[in-house]
Amino acid sequence: MSKHELQKGTISPLRGRNRTLAFQVLTVFPAVALVVLVIGYPVYYLVSLSFTNVSAFNLLNQSYRWIRFRNYQKLFNDPIFLRAIAHTLGYALGTVGVQTLLGFWLASAVYRMSRLQKTLVTTLLLFPTMVADIAGALVWRPLFDVSTGVLNYFIKALGFSTVNFLGDPILARITVMAVAVWQWTPYMFLFVLAGMESIDTSLYEVAKLEGASSRVVMTRIVAPLIRPVLLVAVYFRITDSLRVFDKVFVLTGGGPGSATETISTYIQRTGFANMEYGLASAGGVVMLGIAFLFGLISLKLVSAYND
Amino acid sequence: MRLAKLRSWTSNGLIWVYILVTLFPIYWIVSMSLKPEGLITRLPPVFVFKPNINSYIQLLSGDFLPILLNSLVISFSTLTISLIVGTLAAYSIARYNTGGEWLTLVVLVVQMVPPMVITFPLFILIRRLGLIDTRLGVILAQLTYTLPFVIWTMKQFFGQIPIEIEEAARIDGASDTRTLFSIMLPIAMPGLVSASVFTFLRSWNDFLYPLILTIRKAQTVTVAASRFVTVQDVLWSQVGAISTLIIVPPILFTVLLRRRIVEGLVGDSVKG
Numbered sequence: 001m002s003k004h005e006l007q008k009g010t011i012s013p014l015r016g017r018n019r020t021l022a023f024q025v026l027t028v029f030p031a032v033a034l035v036v037l038v039i040g041y042p043v044y045y046l047v048s049l050s051f052t053n054v055s056a057f058n059l060l061n062q063s064y065r066w067i068r069f070r071n072y073q074k075l076f077n078d079p080i081f082l083r084a085i086a087h088t089l090g091y092a093l094g095t096v097g098v099q100t101l102l103g104f105w106l107a108s109a110v111y112r113m114s115r116l117q118k119t120l121v122t123t124l125l126l127f128p129t130m131v132a133d134i135a136g137a138l139v140w141r142p143l144f145d146v147s148t149g150v151l152n153y154f155i156k157a158l159g160f161s162t163v164n165f166l167g168d169p170i171l172a173r174i175t176v177m178a179v180a181v182w183q184w185t186p187y188m189f190l191f192v193l194a195g196m197e198s199i200d201t202s203l204y205e206v207a208k209l210e211g212a213s214s215r216v217v218m219t220r221i222v223a224p225l226i227r228p229v230l231l232v233a234v235y236f237r238i239t240d241s242l243r244v245f246d247k248v249f250v251l252t253g254g255g256p257g258s259a260t261e262t263i264s265t266y267i268q269r270t271g272f273a274n275m276e277y278g279l280a281s282a283g284g285v286v287m288l289g290i291a292f293l294f295g296l297i298s299l300k301l302v303s304a305y306n307d
Numbered sequence: 308m309r310l311a312k313l314r315s316w317t318s319n320g321l322i323w324v325y326i327l328v329t330l331f332p333i334y335w336i337v338s339m340s341l342k343p344e345g346l347i348t349r350l351p352p353v354f355v356f357k358p359n360i361n362s363y364i365q366l367l368s369g370d371f372l373p374i375l376l377n378s379l380v381i382s383f384s385t386l387t388i389s390l391i392v393g394t395l396a397a398y399s400i401a402r403y404n405t406g407g408e409w410l411t412l413v414v415l416v417v418q419m420v421p422p423m424v425i426t427f428p429l430f431i432l433i434r435r436l437g438l439i440d441t442r443l444g445v446i447l448a449q450l451t452y453t454l455p456f457v458i459w460t461m462k463q464f465f466g467q468i469p470i471e472i473e474e475a476a477r478i479d480g481a482s483d484t485r486t487l488f489s490i491m492l493p494i495a496m497p498g499l500v501s502a503s504v505f506t507f508l509r510s511w512n513d514f515l516y517p518l519i520l521t522i523r524k525a526q527t528v529t530v531a532a533s534r535f536v537t538v539q540d541v542l543w544s545q546v547g548a549i550s551t552l553i554i555v556p557p558i559l560f561t562v563l564l565r566r567r568i569v570e571g572l573v574g575d576s577v578k579g
Binding site: 025027028031038039041042046049106108110112113117119121122123125126127128129130131132134135138140143148190191194214239245246250268271272277280281284285287291299 | 314315318319321322323325326329330332333335336339347392393395396398399400403405406410413414415416417419420421422423424425426427428429431432447448450451454455458508512514515519529532533543546547549550553554557558560561562565568569572573
């Protein structure tokens with residue numbers, strides 16, 4: 001039909017090549033310009049900064065120098081940085097694991113509910129997810145307070161000694177992870193539920209006739225069938241969890257000590273609190289590398305699923 | 308059969324227990340905002356009380372009103388710009404394959420960059436533009452993630468609309484722009500709604516960029532809230548009020564647009 005190679009879903013230019021070309025350029029240019037300007041330039045700047053020792057102290061008198069890989073050496077010799085990476089990874093894997101399990105349980109129960117109840121429950125369950133990071137931390141923080149928090153009140157009433165949710169190193173990590181589970185379990189729940197609803201109902205009926213318990217249904221029927229989609233969701237959740245900042249910053253600030261330090265809080269502290277811009281940039285490059293790694297894996301999973 | 312009934316009652320009951328537990332913090336923070344100051348920290352915790360809106364009045368008549376305004380203006384502006392620029396670009400990419408695979412790849416890759424990574428260089432860039440502590444500065448920063456998101460979402464959406472509709476419009480003599488506005492946009496409305504909700508909320512809930520890029524004049528509600536919490540002498544009722552205000556848009560959207568939100572979250576990854 002047309003001289004130009006047609007891709008599925010694209011239109012052949014009917015009104016002359018130039019006019020359509022103008023249309024194309026005009027529509028795409030602002031977006032591209034913005035993206036290139038506001039991301040491309042900073043990333044380039046980030047990488048170049050990471051090879052210098054720029055800090056607030058030498059920025060003004062221009063006495064900073066090109067120090068090549070020394071920032072990276074410093075980073076990987078810093079136990080706090082290494083622990084931050086380990087924490088962040090552990091946080092991501094741990095929270096997403098629990099979110100998925102809980103999501104399965106929620107979906108299996110909600111699936112059997114009446115339409116009205118299902119709608120109501122889904123809406124209510126979505127609140128933690130939509131309220132988002134910063135608000136989530138804000139609503140939980142008062143509850144964790146040692147002296148005035150409601151949680152500790154109930155704990156004391158039950159006869160136990162107060163729990164320092166945010167002040168004890170090990171507990172603080174668990175607490176932050178708990179907030180993450182609270183926030184994102186509904187997300188996994190939605191995926192599993194959607195997956196369940198796309199499975200042929202006859203499968204469920206056969207299972208019921210054979211007397212299968214719901215646990216068997218979930219593990220032997222649902223899980224294998226929705227695995228590809230679930231994998232995508234899990235990977236996106238993990239990738240997103242690696243970026244965590246707001247929650248940790250508001251709940252613990254990375255503390256106590258550096259118990260809950262994540263990659264993000266480390267970079268923020270190095271860059272904006274300690275004003276070591278070069279070092280912080282190196283940390284940023286490392287984080288970017290990790291993000292790309294996980295991001296590319298997610299992409300592969302998505303395209304594998306779509307084929 | 309009775310066993311099955313019992314099982315389903317138990318599982319339903321457990322779900323509702325779960326809901327009560329997870330919604331408790333939200334309930335608590337809202338109730339904090341409605342209690343007089345003394346009542347908040349009193350133990351045992353008070354559950355039945357006479358609500359008053361003093362904290363809101365104090366906030367809104369004080370320094371907080373401009374902050375609230377900032378958040379609103381920033382979020383709406385980011386939303387509008389992202390929608391216009393992004394949808395145009397998305398249409399162009401979806402229908403004309405503008406920029407080819409390269410552009411699509413760029414849009415995808417750009418979304419993988421964690422906001423924290425470019426925080427400092429962005430700070431320098433915004434400062435060079437003289438936009439620190441301005442709303443425009445924050446808007447520009449937020450566009451780095453909202454724009455690719457809108458482009459990607461709308462591109463998927465446009466791609467699923469059958470081409471016959473546009474070809475019919477062409478045959479009837481419609482121009483490029485006319486096709487876009489009168490035909491495509493109405494059809495793409497669900498996608499637009501979904502993209503809008505998520506873009507607005509991401510901008511509204513943004514903490515990192517306003518934290519880094521503002522000092523006082525362009526502060527947003529999220530940054531203001533965190534500043535209240537880290538101070539020693541905390542006015543809990545006001546913290547409650549700010550937090551409640553922050554969660555109003557998300558909760559409102561969830562209740563009104565649940566289906567769009569679920570679609571937006573799960574995507575079309577599950578063919579139903």
